[in-house]
Structures are given as structure tokens and as C-alpha cells.
Amino acid sequence: MSGPRTLGSKIVANALAVVVLVVMLFPVYWMVATAFKPGRDVLTYTPKWFPTHPTLANFRDAMGRAYFWSDVKNSLIIVGVVVVLSLALAFLAALALAKFRFYGRKAFIVLIIGVQMVPLNALVIPLYILLSRVHQVDKLSGVIVMYLTFVLPFTVWTLRGFMLGVPRELEEAAMVDGTTRFGAFVRILLPLVAPGLVATSIFAFIQAWNEFLIAYVFLHEPSKQTLTVWLANFTTLRGTEWGPLMAGATLTALPVLFFFLLVQRRVAFGLTAGAVRG
Amino acid sequence: MRLRPGSEELAPVSARFPAATTATVAGTALHSRRRRRSWHRRALPVAAPYALLLPTAGVIAAVLGYPLYLLVKLSFQKYGLFELVRHKGHYIGTANYARILHDSQFWTVLGRTVLFTAVNVALTLVLGTAIALLLVRLGRFMRVVLTTGLVLVWATPVVVAVDLWRWMVDYEFGVANWTLTKLHFGNFLHHDWFANPWTGFGVITALIVWGAIPFVTITVYAGLSQVPQELIEAAQIDGATSLGVFREITLPLLKPIFVILASLSIIWDFQVFNQIWIMLDERPTSDYFLMSIYSFVESFRISEYGLGSAIAVVMVLFMLGITFVYVRQMVRIGEVQ
Numbered sequence: 001m002s003g004p005r006t007l008g009s010k011i012v013a014n015a016l017a018v019v020v021l022v023v024m025l026f027p028v029y030w031m032v033a034t035a036f037k038p039g040r041d042v043l044t045y046t047p048k049w050f051p052t053h054p055t056l057a058n059f060r061d062a063m064g065r066a067y068f069w070s071d072v073k074n075s076l077i078i079v080g081v082v083v084v085l086s087l088a089l090a091f092l093a094a095l096a097l098a099k100f101r102f103y104g105r106k107a108f109i110v111l112i113i114g115v116q117m118v119p120l121n122a123l124v125i126p127l128y129i130l131l132s133r134v135h136q137v138d139k140l141s142g143v144i145v146m147y148l149t150f151v152l153p154f155t156v157w158t159l160r161g162f163m164l165g166v167p168r169e170l171e172e173a174a175m176v177d178g179t180t181r182f183g184a185f186v187r188i189l190l191p192l193v194a195p196g197l198v199a200t201s202i203f204a205f206i207q208a209w210n211e212f213l214i215a216y217v218f219l220h221e222p223s224k225q226t227l228t229v230w231l232a233n234f235t236t237l238r239g240t241e242w243g244p245l246m247a248g249a250t251l252t253a254l255p256v257l258f259f260f261l262l263v264q265r266r267v268a269f270g271l272t273a274g275a276v277r278g
Numbered sequence: 279m280r281l282r283p284g285s286e287e288l289a290p291v292s293a294r295f296p297a298a299t300t301a302t303v304a305g306t307a308l309h310s311r312r313r314r315r316s317w318h319r320r321a322l323p324v325a326a327p328y329a330l331l332l333p334t335a336g337v338i339a340a341v342l343g344y345p346l347y348l349l350v351k352l353s354f355q356k357y358g359l360f361e362l363v364r365h366k367g368h369y370i371g372t373a374n375y376a377r378i379l380h381d382s383q384f385w386t387v388l389g390r391t392v393l394f395t396a397v398n399v400a401l402t403l404v405l406g407t408a409i410a411l412l413l414v415r416l417g418r419f420m421r422v423v424l425t426t427g428l429v430l431v432w433a434t435p436v437v438v439a440v441d442l443w444r445w446m447v448d449y450e451f452g453v454a455n456w457t458l459t460k461l462h463f464g465n466f467l468h469h470d471w472f473a474n475p476w477t478g479f480g481v482i483t484a485l486i487v488w489g490a491i492p493f494v495t496i497t498v499y500a501g502l503s504q505v506p507q508e509l510i511e512a513a514q515i516d517g518a519t520s521l522g523v524f525r526e527i528t529l530p531l532l533k534p535i536f537v538i539l540a541s542l543s544i545i546w547d548f549q550v551f552n553q554i555w556i557m558l559d560e561r562p563t564s565d566y567f568l569m570s571i572y573s574f575v576e577s578f579r580i581s582e583y584g585l586g587s588a589i590a591v592v593m594v595l596f597m598l599g600i601t602f603v604y605v606r607q608m609v610r611i612g613e614v615q
Binding site (some may be wrong): 078114 | 328335
């Protein structure tokens with residue numbers, strides 16, 4: 001993409017890329033490799049680089065542990081509700097911010113950006129005091145509402161960006177051709193923003209699925225926790241059970257990895273590239 | 279209803295890089311504004327945007343606005359276990375603030391947090407941009423492979439990432455100690471990285487930068503692929519080196535992206551909690567206190583909720599101070615975009 005290149009610089013670039021790839025991917029590989037190793041191959045002073053005796057024992061151990069399935073269920077409920085609600089609310093807000101000009105718009109944008117700066121750790125204290133007053137600690141609903149608040153600003157912001165990317169010419173062209181404004185919205189804006197909706201919902205999904213602090217502070221009962229908190233069970237005072245922990249970690253990461261890889265390429269590049277050029 | 283004189287009307291490239299085409303933007307926007315204003319006024323009621331914003335604003339006000347107010351209120355109260363049971367704090371004025379401001383630990387933690395943030399943000403941005411520049415120079419196949427790898431890292435949940443890094447630097451069976459020993463960096467067998475806070479924070483920094491690079495790289499790469507090829511070629515014909523092209527063309531064009539990335543990184547790194555908390559088995563020593571850990575321990579371990587709130591308020595103010603400039607710039611970008 002940048003001018004004439006020699007064979008030498010190509011080789012250097014590719015070699016560098018391989019190094020970067022190995023360094024970045026090794027931790028992930030090591031987690032998966034460890035998860036498939038039997039216990040005696042995990043705890044060795046000389047690392048076994050490949051799982052030469054692959055086994056599912058660690059996964060059976062992790063999935064057989066107390067509260068695994070109830071915590072999977074909790075995670076799914078929380079994330080599902082958060083994604084749907086945040087997407088619905090954010091879509092409306094983003095529509096207002098991207099397609100209207102009104103008094104207070106700038107202030108609201110400042111609010112959206114500012115809110116992302118408020119550290120969650122600071123808010124945990126008053127939220128805990130509040131919820132313990134009304135005996136809402138250990139309830140999924142409380143966690144859902146709190147997640148909604150930290151997911152929303154980001155979702156509004158990204159969705160707004162996607163909507164700004166849709167050229168008004170397209171909507172207007174449709175209206176010139178005799179479509180109503182609503183028709184233009186459904187037929188032009190919505191399909192063009194659809195990749196943005198997918199991307200945004202994935203961001204929301206990931207943020208909610210990965211969240212630790214709020215779940216850790218507000219969900220005490222083991223059957224009410226989420227997977228990220230459940231992972232702490234592998235570390236006891238006697239040490240950490242690395243094999244099962246890596247299996248549990250792999251299982252926790254799996255939905256996110258899968259989902260993310262599936263849609264990332266479709267949404268990351270070229271939204272309306274070329275639609276209006278020239 | 280006025281039409282926003284935004285860049286939706288413009289070609290995508292100039293929309294993303296306002297600085298490059300300010301003159302043309304001004305010209306085009308003026309024309310199109312006049313033409314479209316009447317169209318808009320007819321079609322939309324004035325109250326529509328407010329109605330659309332209401333649900334989001336409501337949630338934010340209830341779950342963020344009120345707790346923020348309560349946080350400030352708590353910081354002026356004595357609020358311990360006794361008050362928690364009674365559901366009622368006890369007003370003590372600025373005593374909490376006086377206590378932390380005269381506590382040398384507070385200043386140590388604040389300084390440590392600032393240093394930690396600076397190092398992490400700088401490393402993330404520099405390495406992330408370097409890899410993005412590398413991506414541009416790769417063939418299609420290698421680019422897809424590397425991007426996929428980065429996305430895999432990006433998608434790894436933070437809690438999972440902390441656990442797997444904890445495993446890699448385990449003092450007994452960790453792969454890091456064995457490798458470093460074999461590479462003759464010294465004898466790292468049974469080396470405990472967390473015995474010394476400097477190396478401990480080194481591990482934590484590596485973990486955070488590792489996890490943050492993909493987002494930066496992919497965002498910068500997306501920006502790079504929008505840089506008009508003609509500009510680069512023109513500069514090269516004029517004899518610019520690739521460093522010159524990067525400094526004179528790429529960097530100014532990508533400035534809005536960098537502003538966003540830098541501000542987000544500062545926000546994230548200043549309030550790092552999970553990485554330290556989980557890495558150190560939920561019992562970090564005071565050597566590992568950053569602002570968020572410090573405030574959390576004061577509140578939930580020592581049950582001094584008022585004191586913890588005061589620390590949290592200082593943290594919030596400090597972050598607002600740092601990022602004020604960024605917000606202003608982002609609003610400016612938001613206006614143009």
C-alpha cells in the first residue's frame with residue numbers, strides 16, 4: 001500500500017509478522033494446550049510444548065464442578081438481557097444523535113463521553129450501599145441494570161458512528177424516488193446500519209460477558225454468580241489447580257472467541273465504501 | 279429543525295479526515311445545507327430527538343447519576359459497618375479528605391497510578407501503531423492471518439487473560455521462568471515475579487499491553503487504509519522518505535483516531551482493577567495498590583466506605599482533569615464527523 005517495495009523488505013515484513021503473531025498468540029495457545037494435558041504433563045519443570053497425551057479430563061473436571069452450569073445460565077441470562085436492552089435503547093439514542101440537530105445534542109454527546117470516564121470501581125461503593133439498603137444484593141436484576149449503564153454509553157457512541165457512515169444522499173435518493181421517510185429508514189438506513197448493529201451487539205455482549213468487578217461484589221451466593229467469578233474457585237489456599245483452571249478459562253473464552261471471529265471481518269471494514277464516491 | 283452541517287454529505291474519506299479537507303468541507307457544506315433544510319423541517323417534529331434520547335438518559339441518570347451524587351455525599355460521611363447496618367451515614371465534613379491528603383500512602387498510590395497509566399498507554403499506542411504499519415506492508419494472506427490472531431487476543435476475556443498469564447509466570451511450573459533460564463537471562467527457576475513490585479508490575483503491564491494492542495492496531499489499520507493513495511504517491515514523487523510520509527501525511531490525517539485511542543486507553547488504564555486483583559489472589563499487598571484497588575480495599579476490606587468514597591472522588595476528579603482536553607477534542611471531531 002505504500003509505494004515500491006523490494007523483495008528484501010517484503011521478507012523482513014513477513015518475518016516480523018510471524019514474530020508478532022507468535023508472541024501474541026502464544027498465551028492463548030498455552031491456555032488451550034494446558035487444558036488438554038493430563039495433570040502430570042501440566043506440572044513439569046520442563047514445559048511440554050505440545051499436548052502429546054491429549055485428554056478431556058480437565059474439561060470434565062471443570063464442567064463437573066459445583067455451580068458450573070448454574071453460572072453458565074446466569075451469565076447467559078445477564079448477557080442476553082443486557083445486549084437486547086442496550087441495543088434497543090442505544091439505537092434510539094444514536095438515531096437522535098446522528099440524524100437530528102437539536103438543542104442539547106452537544107451536551108448529550110459530552111455526557112456520553114464523560115460517562116465512559118467514570119470509573120466503575122468508584123461507583124461500586126455507592127451502588128453497594130444503595131442495593132444493600134433495598135436488599136437487592138445477590139439478584140441478577142440488579143447486576144443487569146448496572147451492566148446496562150456501563151454498556152450503554154459505548155453502544156450509543158459506536159452505533160452513532162455507524163449511522164453517520166450512512167450517506168444522506170442514499171436516503172434522499174430513495175425519497176426522491178417516492179419513498180416515504182419511514183420507507184427510506186427501513187429500506188436504506190436499517191440494512192446499511194445492520195452490520196453496525198451486529199458489531200455493537202457483539203461489543204455489548206463481550207463487555208457484559210467479561211465483566212468481573214460488579215458480579216464479584218454483588219453476587220455472593222455461588223449459584224447466583226457468573227462464569228468470570230466462578231473461575232476464582234480454582235485457586236484455594238493450597239494453590240491453583242492449573243489444568244482444570246485452564247479448561248474452565250477456555251470454556252469461558254470460547255463463546256466470545258467464536259462469536260467475535262465469526263462476524264469480525266464482515267463488520268470491521270468497508271461499510272458503505274464506494275457507495276457515494278465520485 | 280436545522281440540518282447538522284456535518285460531513286455525511288461528503289465522500290467517506292474526507293469525512294473521516296476533516297483536517298485534510300477543511301476548505302472543501304466548508305464550501306460543500308454551505309451549499310448542501312441550504313438545499314436540505316426545508317426537507318428536514320417538513321419531515322420531523324421537534325420533540326422527536328428528545329423522545330429518542332429519553333430511555334438512555336433515564337437509565338444513565340438512575341444508575342450513574344444518582345450513585346455519583348451518593349458517592350460525593352458518602353465522602354463527607356463516616357460510613358462504616360455500623361452505619362451500613364443502620365443505613366445512615368454520619369456527616370463529618372471534610373475529615374475523610376483531610377485524612378487521605380495527609381496520608382503519604384495516598385500520594386504514593388496516586389503517583390504510582392499516574393506512572394503506571396503513562397507507561398501502559400505509551401506502550402500500547404506505540405506497539406499497536408507499529409503493528410498496524412506492519413499490516414499495511416503485508417500481502418493479503420499474511421495480513422488476514424495476523425488480523426485473525428489479533429482478533430483472537432482481543433476477544434480473550436480479561437479474567438481469562440489474567441489467569442493464563444498467572445499460569446505462564448507461575449513461580450514453580452511457569453513457562454516464562456523455564457524459557458528465560460534456558461535463554462541464559464539468568465537463573466529464573468522458582469523466581470517469584472511478584473516478590474518485587476517492579477517486576478510484578480512489569481508482568482501486569484505486559485498483560486495489559488498484550489490485551490490492548492489488537493484494538494489499537496485494528497483501529498489504526500482501518501484508518502490507514504483510508505489514507506488517500508494519491509497523497510502518499512504525490513509526497514513520494516516529491517522525494518519524501520517513508521518516515522517523512524508517516525510524519526507529514528499519515529499522522530496528521532490519523533490524529534482524530536489517535537486522540538480517541540489515547541483517551542480511551544488513559545481511561546481504561548487509570549482504573550485498572552481486575553488484572554491486579556486476580557493476579558494477586560484477591561490479596562494484593564499495599565505495594566500493588568493503584569487508586570482503584572486502594573479505594574476498594576478501604577471500602578470493602580476495611581469497611582471504611584466514607585474514606586473509600588473520598589479516594590474514589592479524587593480518582594474521578596483526577597481522571598476528568600486528565601481527559602478534559604480529550605473530551606473537548608472528541609466533541610470537535612463529533613461535530614465534524
